[in-house]
Amino acid sequence: MAYNKARAEKEWLKWKTAEEKKLRELGVDEDTIQRLHIYDWTQFNRERRYFQRQVEWTPYIDQMSAQELEIPVNDIESLLNSIENSKLLSVLIKADSLTLQIVLYKLQGFTSAEIARKMGMKENTVNQRIARLKKKL
Numbered sequence: 001m002a003y004n005k006a007r008a009e010k011e012w013l014k015w016k017t018a019e020e021k022k023l024r025e026l027g028v029d030e031d032t033i034q035r036l037h038i039y040d041w042t043q044f045n046r047e048r049r050y051f052q053r054q055v056e057w058t059p060y061i062d063q064m065s066a067q068e069l070e071i072p073v074n075d076i077e078s079l080l081n082s083i084e085n086s087k088l089l090s091v092l093i094k095a096d097s098l099t100l101q102i103v104l105y106k107l108q109g110f111t112s113a114e115i116a117r118k119m120g121m122k123e124n125t126v127n128q129r130i131a132r133l134k135k136k137l
Contacts, residue, residue, distance in 0.1 A: 016040060073107055076100045091136045099129045106130070 016037065023033050073079045079100065083089045092100060098119070105115045112130070116123040 073104065076104055079104050079107070088137065091133070095133060099133055102126055102129055103133070 020033055020037065023036075073082055076097070080089065080092060083092065092103070095103075101119065102115055105118065110118070112126045113123050116126045119126070
């Protein structure tokens, strides 16, 4: 939710007016009330600037947090351990080791041609194994 500066200021003024009314009822002198008003207004502005910046940075922070939370997948075992979807896991467990290695390389961002060169097979073979796996899903 975006920070609404006008609404926050209106709420603060309502609260401050009620506070000053109570202080006057308690017999506090006007100079003290005025100093408190200026101090509180300064604090309010600091908070407002903080909340405005926080709203501007929130999507970036969420994106960075999600990237940091990703489990690094370096081998087939960690790939299988990181899967939470039971249907996907059951299909991958039944797949052969070459297909799992292809999936791992795909997750690491390699193209089919690069995977084929790494594994010593044709690019069409890599694509066919991926297509068969997708069909099972």
